[in-house]
Amino acid sequence: MAVTDLLLIISTVILNRIAGIYFPLSFLSITPVCSFRSVVTYAAIDSSAWLTVAFTFDRFVAICCHQLKIKYCTERTAARVIMIVCALSCIKNTFLYFTHEPLTIINNVPWFCGIKSTFYTSAGWVAFDWIHCILTPCLPFILILLLNALTVKFILLASRARKRLRTPSNGGDQSDPELENRQKSIVLLFAISGSFIILYLLFFITILYVRVANVTYFSGSNYSESTFILEENGYMLQLLSCCINPFIYAGPQKKFREELKNGAKYPLRLILKLVKQ
Numbered sequence: 449m450a451v452t453d454l455l456l457i458i459s460t461v462i463l464n465r466i467a468g469i470y471f472p473l474s475f476l477s478i479t480p481v482c483s484f485r486s487v488v489t490y491a492a493i494d495s496s497a498w499l500t501v502a503f504t505f506d507r508f509v510a511i512c513c514h515q516l517k518i519k520y521c522t523e524r525t526a527a528r529v530i531m532i533v534c535a536l537s538c539i540k541n542t543f544l545y546f547t548h549e550p551l552t553i554i555n556n557v558p559w560f561c562g563i564k565s566t567f568y569t570s571a572g573w574v575a576f577d578w579i580h581c582i583l584t585p586c587l588p589f590i591l592i593l594l595l596n597a598l599t600v601k602f603i604l605l606a607s608r609a610r611k612r613l614r615t616p617s618n619g620g621d622q623s624d625p626e627l628e629n630r631q632k633s634i635v636l637l638f639a640i641s642g643s644f645i646i647l648y649l650l651f652f653i654t655i656l657y658v659r660v661a662n663v664t665y666f667s668g669s670n671y672s673e674s675t676f677i678l679e680e681n682g683y684m685l686q687l688l689s690c691c692i693n694p695f696i697y698a699g700p701q702k703k704f705r706e707e708l709k710n711g712a713k714y715p716l717r718l719i720l721k722l723v724k725q
Contacts, residue, residue, distance in 0.1 A: 449496070449499045449500065449503060449640075449693065449697060450693070450694045450697050450698075452492055452495040452496045452499055452534070453496050453690040453691075453693045453694055454694065455488070455492045455495075456489070456492035456493060456496055456687070456690045457687070457690055457691060459485060459488045459489045459492055460489045460492070460493075460687060461687055461691075463476060463485055464485055464489060473559075477559055477560055478557060478558065478559060479548065479549070479550040479558035479559060479560065479561055480558070482548065482560060482561040483544075483545045483548040483561055484545065486544055486545070486548065486561065487538075487541050487542060487544050487545050490541040490544055490580075490584075491534075491537045491538045491540075491541040492537075493584060493686070494537035494540065494541060494583070494584045495533055495534050495537040496690055496693075497584050497585055497588040497644075497648075498533045498537065498584070498588060499530065499533055500588065500592065500640060500641060500644050501588045501591050501592060501595075502529050502530075502533060503637075503640060503641075504591070504592050504595045504596065504637065504640075504641045505591075505595055506520075506521060506526070506529075507599065507633060507634075507636075507637045508595045508598060508599050509521060510633065511599055511602060511603065511630060511633060511634070512598065512599060512602040540580075540583070543576060547563055547564055547567050547573070548561040548562065548563065548564065549561075549562050549563075549564050550562070581655050581659070585648050585651060585652055585655070585686075586652065586655065588644075588648075589645065589648055589649075589652050592641045592644060592645060593645065595641075596637070596638070596641055596642075599634070599637065600634075603630060603634060606630075607627060607630075610627065632700070635700065636696075636700045639696045639699075639700070640693065640696050640697070643689055643692060643693065643696060644689055644693075647685040647686065647688055647689035648685070648686060648689060649685075650678070650681055650682040650685050651682035651683065651685065651686045653678075653682070654678050654679050654682040657678070658675070
């Protein structure tokens with residue numbers, strides 16, 4: 449999950465946004481390279497979103513389905529799921545490479561990327577566009593909400609049952625390791641899936657607004673259009689989600705926090721050692 453988010457930051461923020469704004473005539477703007485960047489960007493977005501769904505489902509199985517947990521929650525299964533999600537994301541978005549055409553040709557070199565007119569008129573491309581929007585972010589958004597709701601319901605019911613069983617004579621005042629482990633797991637789950645839902649919400653609303661209201665995306669002429677402001681803020685929050693996710697993954701890990709503290713203390717120890725010498 450951290451690797452796909454890092455890839456998205458590199459491809460979208462650095463190579464697409466920053467390079468496109470400050471280095472508009474670099475080799476990155478050549479049409480084949482620009483089309484390839486688009487494929488990598490959307491493949492990283494899909495991988496990031498669906499790996500979040502896979503993580504949410506993994507926590508749902510680990511907490512709510514104890515019989516399935518033994519077979520499903522293994523390193524081998526996790527590796528297979530990651531490979532399948534990333535492979536399908538790359539295959540699905542490979543078709544985007546063929547949706548672009550050069551905006552201009554200078555010295556027989558095609559520059560920049562424009563969407564082909566057939567993308568909006570061809571039935572095949574229109575169907576692909578609908579499938580693309582449904583698979584990301586609509587379906588992941590709904591699945592994460594549903595899985596989180598089921599997980600919370602199970603935890604509440606299980607916690608009440610355990611509290612009734614743990615009477616004072618059975619040590620009801622003592623700490624419950626099972627509930628503590630469950631709380632740690634649910635904190636990590638809500639941190640990741642909750643940030644996804646909050647930061648993808650505007651992007652999700654933008655897609656629904658464009659599809660349901662039958663309006664067009666930014667036309668490229670008026671930067672004060674409400675559609676442009678809504679769309680760009682949705683993209684900004686989507687990229688922000690990928691920026692903060694690695695910190696969420698690492699933050700709850702005890703070993704990571706210990707190594708971070710050791711790294712912060714090392715310069716101080718080195719300075720004290722030099723002063724003593």
